[in-house]
Amino acid sequence: METLGYLIDGFGVALAPHNLMFALIGAFLGTLIGALPGLGPANGVAILIPLAFTLGLPPETALIMLTSVYAGAMYGGRISSILLNIPGDEPAMMTCLDGYPMAQKGKAAEALAISAIASFMGSLIATIGLILLAPLLAKFALTFGPAEYFALFVLAFATLGGITGKNPVKTILAAAIGLMIATVGIDNTGTQRYTFGVLELYEGVDFIIAIVGLFAISELMFFIEDRAGGGKGPMKVNKLTLSWKEIGSIFPTTLRGGVLGFISGVLPGAGASLGSFISYTLEKKILGSKGHFGEGDPRGVAAPEAGNNGASSGALVPMLTLGVPGSGTTAVLLALLISMNITPGPMMFTQNADIVWGVIAALLVGNFLLLLLNIPLVGIFVKLLSVPPKYLLPIVTMVAFVGIYSISNSAFDLYFMVAFGVAGYILRKLEIPLVPIILGLLLGPEMEKNLGHALTISDGDWSVLWSSGLSITLWALAIIGLVLPVVVGPILRRRMKAAQENVG
Amino acid sequence: MAFKTPLKIIMAAALTLGASTAMAFEPSGKVECIAPSDPGGGWDFTCRSIGNVLEDLDLVPRSVQTINMAGAGGGVAYAHTVSKRAGDEQLLVAASTATTTRLAQGQFQGLDADMVNWIGALGADYGVIAVSKDSEYENLNDLMDALKDDPRAVKFAGGSAKGGWDHLKVLIAAKAADVGKLPKIPYLSYNNGGEALTQVVGGHVDAFTGDITEAQGFMESGDLRILAVLSEERLPGEFSDIPTAREQGIDALGPNWRGFYMPADISDDAREYWVDAMNTVYASDEWKELMKKNGLMPFHKSDDEFNEFVKQQIQDIQELSQEIGLIK
Numbered sequence: 001m002e003t004l005g006y007l008i009d010g011f012g013v014a015l016a017p018h019n020l021m022f023a024l025i026g027a028f029l030g031t032l033i034g035a036l037p038g039l040g041p042a043n044g045v046a047i048l049i050p051l052a053f054t055l056g057l058p059p060e061t062a063l064i065m066l067t068s069v070y071a072g073a074m075y076g077g078r079i080s081s082i083l084l085n086i087p088g089d090e091p092a093m094m095t096c097l098d099g100y101p102m103a104q105k106g107k108a109a110e111a112l113a114i115s116a117i118a119s120f121m122g123s124l125i126a127t128i129g130l131i132l133l134a135p136l137l138a139k140f141a142l143t144f145g146p147a148e149y150f151a152l153f154v155l156a157f158a159t160l161g162g163i164t165g166k167n168p169v170k171t172i173l174a175a176a177i178g179l180m181i182a183t184v185g186i187d188n189t190g191t192q193r194y195t196f197g198v199l200e201l202y203e204g205v206d207f208i209i210a211i212v213g214l215f216a217i218s219e220l221m222f223f224i225e226d227r228a229g230g231g232k233g234p235m236k237v238n239k240l241t242l243s244w245k246e247i248g249s250i251f252p253t254t255l256r257g258g259v260l261g262f263i264s265g266v267l268p269g270a271g272a273s274l275g276s277f278i279s280y281t282l283e284k285k286i287l288g289s290k291g292h293f294g295e296g297d298p299r300g301v302a303a304p305e306a307g308n309n310g311a312s313s314g315a316l317v318p319m320l321t322l323g324v325p326g327s328g329t330t331a332v333l334l335a336l337l338i339s340m341n342i343t344p345g346p347m348m349f350t351q352n353a354d355i356v357w358g359v360i361a362a363l364l365v366g367n368f369l370l371l372l373l374n375i376p377l378v379g380i381f382v383k384l385l386s387v388p389p390k391y392l393l394p395i396v397t398m399v400a401f402v403g404i405y406s407i408s409n410s411a412f413d414l415y416f417m418v419a420f421g422v423a424g425y426i427l428r429k430l431e432i433p434l435v436p437i438i439l440g441l442l443l444g445p446e447m448e449k450n451l452g453h454a455l456t457i458s459d460g461d462w463s464v465l466w467s468s469g470l471s472i473t474l475w476a477l478a479i480i481g482l483v484l485p486v487v488v489g490p491i492l493r494r495r496m497k498a499a500q501e502n503v504g
Numbered sequence: 505m506a507f508k509t510p511l512k513i514i515m516a517a518a519l520t521l522g523a524s525t526a527m528a529f530e531p532s533g534k535v536e537c538i539a540p541s542d543p544g545g546g547w548d549f550t551c552r553s554i555g556n557v558l559e560d561l562d563l564v565p566r567s568v569q570t571i572n573m574a575g576a577g578g579g580v581a582y583a584h585t586v587s588k589r590a591g592d593e594q595l596l597v598a599a600s601t602a603t604t605t606r607l608a609q610g611q612f613q614g615l616d617a618d619m620v621n622w623i624g625a626l627g628a629d630y631g632v633i634a635v636s637k638d639s640e641y642e643n644l645n646d647l648m649d650a651l652k653d654d655p656r657a658v659k660f661a662g663g664s665a666k667g668g669w670d671h672l673k674v675l676i677a678a679k680a681a682d683v684g685k686l687p688k689i690p691y692l693s694y695n696n697g698g699e700a701l702t703q704v705v706g707g708h709v710d711a712f713t714g715d716i717t718e719a720q721g722f723m724e725s726g727d728l729r730i731l732a733v734l735s736e737e738r739l740p741g742e743f744s745d746i747p748t749a750r751e752q753g754i755d756a757l758g759p760n761w762r763g764f765y766m767p768a769d770i771s772d773d774a775r776e777y778w779v780d781a782m783n784t785v786y787a788s789d790e791w792k793e794l795m796k797k798n799g800l801m802p803f804h805k806s807d808d809e810f811n812e813f814v815k816q817q818i819q820d821i822q823e824l825s826q827e828i829g830l831i832k
Contacts (some may be wrong), residue, residue: 145708147693185666186577186611196657199583351698392573409573410580453692457659457709 002137010357011172014365019064022057025064027369030072035080035381039349041073041312042328042435046215047396049208049336050403060355064362066336067316070329071123071366074312078115079381080306083108089108089394091308093496094276098293100301105296109378113242114298115305116374118254122306123367125258126265126313130320131360137321140470146453147465151474153447154441156324163363170432172402176441177432187448188341194286207441208339208390209404209413211332213420214434215426216400219423223393245281250302253283257306264307265314265327275314278494297424313363320348320356323446526601529773531594535564537764538597540581542574547598548761549798554596554626554782557790563781568596572657578603579612586619589767593774596623601669603758605813606819609667609831617818622766622777622811624782626681627795629715630765631734631758632746636705637727644732644752647711648681655688660710663697663718667830670697672760673734675824678750680756687828701728717759717799734758739801759803763810779807 013019026048032045048069052062076094082099095115104113144152157175184194185204195201260282261275283303285292293300315327325331341351349356374381404417425433451465458464466472510565526656535558539553548570555568574582578599585597595621607617633644641647641658662670671691678686692709694700697718704712705727712719712728716739720726724742732749733739734756739746749756766778785791795801805813826832 142702142706145703145706197611199576199579202579202611203574401529409571410575449693453709455693456690 002049003131005133006357007131007361009354010359010361011365012059013354013358014064019061019358020364020365021503022065023068023366024062024369024373026068027366027373030069030074031075031076031079031370031373032072032383032384033069034073034076035384036076041070041077042332043215043219044073045069045329045332046211047219047400048213049332050400051218053208053403053406054399060358062340063336063355063359066333066364067359068366068369070307070312070333071492072362072370073329075116075119075370076381077308078119078301079378082111082301083382091276091304093313094280094308095301097236097280097304097486098297101294101296102298102301107296107338110242110298111301112298112378113375114246114250115301116371116378117247118250118257118302119309119374120371121251121254121362122258122261122309123313123370125255125306126310127360127367129259129262129266130317132361132394133317134321134356134360137317143470143494146457146467148449148471148474148490150454150465151448151471151478153443153472155478155481156443157447158478167431170430171436173428174432174434174436175440177449178417178437178442179282179444180435180440181210182441182444185347187445189448200410203344204445205416205441206339206413207335207438209226209417210310210420210441211335212400212404213417214424214437215332217397217417217421218424218428218434220393220397220400221421222428236279246298250299252308253299253302256282256286257303257337258310258351260459261307261310262311264313266317274492275311276304276308277492279303279310281495292366292497296403315365320359324401325439331435331438331442334440338442367429459481464499515653525677528809529593529771531564533594535566535568536571537568537592537595538571538573538581538585538595540573540575540598540603542572546600546762548572548577549765550598550600551596553794553798554598554764554785554791557785557788557794558781559793560790561784561788563784577611579615580613581608582607582615582620583694585765585767586615591769592767593770595767596764596778599764599765600762601817602664603765604817605667605669605672607820608818619636619768621768621770622814623764623765623766623775623778624786624810625761625803625813626782626786626791627800628759629717629799630801631670631760632712632714632716632719632730633674633677633732633734633749634704634712634714634719634723634730635710636707636729637711637729638707639729641711641731642729643747644677644749644754646679647731648683648754649676651678651683651689651772652681655683655685656690658710659690659692660711660713661692661694661700661703662713663694665693666691667825667828669758669760670700672824673815674713674754675828676736676758676820677732677754677756679753679824679827680749686693686824692752694745704728704758716801718797718807732756735801759801761803761805762800763805782792782806 013083014023029048030044033047034041045066052065072356078095078099080086081092081095082103085096085100099111099115102108182204184201186192186195186202192202237470257279260279264275280303282299284291285297287299291297291299306498312327312329318324319334321331323334325334335459342348342355348438400417401414404413454464457460466475537555539548539551541547555570558564559567573584575581581597582603585595589595595599596809604617606612607615608669612704617672633647635641635647660674664670671693674691675686678689680754696715700710700714701718701722705711705722712830713803716733719730723730730746732754733743733746734749734751736748736750738744738748764782766775783806823829
């Protein structure tokens with residue numbers, strides 16, 4: 001029952017008026033970002049990180065705002081899937097299957113409302129799962145020594161393929177770039193590496209700058225390239241007529257989707273795509289001929305939405321308890337945590353209990369806010385989608401620059417951010433994934449340090465790395481994590497494509 | 505708060521009166537305090553809290569503006585003060601043992617301690633050496649004897665980098681206990697004291713080196729046994745049960761002080777003003793209250809005494825760092 005006490009304290013944090021306000025702002029901006037075609041949650045959070053710094057927010061408020069952005073982006077992703085048949089990101093692909101047909105039949109408002117309710121249910125179930133599971137995992141805190149941490153980070157890298165990998169070689173390349181950047185600075189033993197006598201480089205490359213550059217600035221460049229002109233034509237949404245009976249009929253679907261999504265979110269590397277895919281296919285199996293999937297069945301909208309929102313909250317479990325991100329977006333959130341002097345991992349639940357529980361409570365609160373925002377206000381988001389980027393772009397750019405400058409008041413950081421932006425643009429053109437770079441940057445130094453420590457403790461005996469039950473388990477999971485996505489990933493992607501083509 | 509004010513003013517006036525009549529310098533307009541770190545750290549605390557006390561005591565005309573200038577462990581701010589702010593009589597920069605350590609080890613390239621004015625220190629967090637409750641070591645001598653037999657026998661974990669202040673505290677104690685073979689003593693560096701502590705409490709590393717405020721939580725929960733505090737006398741309050749290294753026959757001191765330096769080329773009058781201002785702050789009830797709340801222990805040095813202390817500390821750290829081969 002200790003958990004309940006913490007959670008109540010967490011609500012105290014989350015419901016403080018200013019935190020509530022930033023949760024609302026985050027949820028609104030997140031939905032908007034999610035709704036922009038092609039802009040996924042990882043980029044959305046990266047773009048809004050500088051906003052937190054610009055406003056000089058304290059850690060818990062910044063985190064609450066950005067988790068709301070995260071949740072909001074997952075909600076928003078469905079808007080463009082349903083209305084335009086353009087998924088905002090990979091997990092939203094499944095929502096197109098029945099969502100777009102529904103919209104074509106003139107039931108866009110119903111599809112949007114159903115997906116909002118399903119998203120809400122998915123997130124709710126997964127957040128409850130997070131509340132139950134996270135403290136259990138955090139109990140392992142003291143059993144993690146250097147060898148176990150090293151194995152854990154190996155696990156994180158091994159599962160990278162599942163997060164991003166279409167092309168494993170490019171994933172490895174990206175991780176290597178990240179690890180290389182991570183070596184810049186004064187290392188653990190006090191030796192300078194690649195600092196070239198430049199004082200600004202002594203503490204290494206600030207990964208917030210790298211993230212904002214790689215994700216946000218490069219995104220701006222893509223925007224300029226693709227859509228420099230006016231906005232999209234206005235879209236019409238019919239008046240909402242949704243009965244309680246219809247909501248009731250999707251209830252079991254959302255329940256199943258949420259649970260499945262949560263499980264696939266918790267498994268590092270599986271992520272939201274798997275969550276939405278499994279939920280959709282399972283739903284189709286269960287209902288069989290009773291449904292008319294692919295032709296605009298409401299349950300075909302509800303299942304993947306519940307699945308992908310469940311997965312996105314589930315992905316917070318490994319991030320908060322182990323410091324290992326389960327998805328691209330949680331990698332970005334992890335960077336934010338580290339930059340706020342909070343060491344993620346099992347210790348966080350004792351050292352920063354107020355922040356962790358505040359964030360978890362904020363997820364619950366944010367969910368209600370999102371449901372409220374998304375049903376009556378969906379028209380506003382649809383209208384905002386047609387705002388020409390020429391107005392949006394300068395605002396986003398300005399926020400990014402002011403935010404980064406306010407971290408350390410140094411113009412040096414701005415040059416660095418722009419350089420990362422250009423690099424990010426080139427890398428994305430080459431289809432090299434960016435998330436492994438960030439992971440390399442984040443986890444590289446920790447991994448190196450723990451390896452060093454493990455070997456110091458054992459006086460140079462390498463077998464210390466697999467000498468405890470926990471570390472052996474982690475190594476085993478790492479191997480599974482490395483192999484499984486390589487086998488399952490292409491099958492999953494092919495099926496998702498096939499399912500979409502069948503419909504289209 | 506409101507009723508306290510008259511007393512406060514009288515006290516402040518009484519303390520500054522003697523000096524201020526002869527004083528040609530008075531700060532006017534904006535006073536800045538550079539915290540060479542991101543918001544939230546120790547230096548940031550030093551700037552903001554001392555700034556508030558200066559303001560409450562009417563030692564500054566308006567508020568003190570804290571500027572965060574992170575980078576190179578204080579090196580960016582140090583270089584900025586030396587190269588761009590010389591002669592600026594209204595600039596304070598927060599410093600601590602971390603500053604002297606980096607100066608001693610030449611980590612602020614081409615810069616040394618003579619390039620700024622050392623004003624004063626206003627409190628310290630004392631070093632401790634601790635083990636988990638299940639450890640075989642009952643006191644500091646047990647632990648040092650083990651190190652004398654084999655310098656690799658005890659592995660230490662701390663929150664600073666290798667060669668940083670937490671590492672140096674182990675070496676200071678080991679040197680005072682005549683351990684020898686100092687470079688052989690294993691030191692594992694973690695991101696912060698909390699992480700190092702969990703490794704010690706979890707039984708992965710033998711001993712913890714850090715500051716008393718870091719160890720307080722696990723000390724209270726009974727998971728941690730503090731073998732010695734590296735202070736001159738026993739610390740007040742709940743820490744009074746912890747023996748000092750000195751009373752165990754090991755003459756080792758490890759205060760992590762908090763204080764300020766100012767740019768070079770300021771007038772003697774200005775220097776005198778700020779030294780007096782810091783003395784006034786140190787004597788004030790506001791500051792005593794803040795120190796207590798934030799786990800800072802009494803430690804006060806100012807003006808020439810502080811200057812000498814800083815130079816001596818730098819020299820000591822330099823010798824130790826050479827001995828362990830960190831610098832040439």
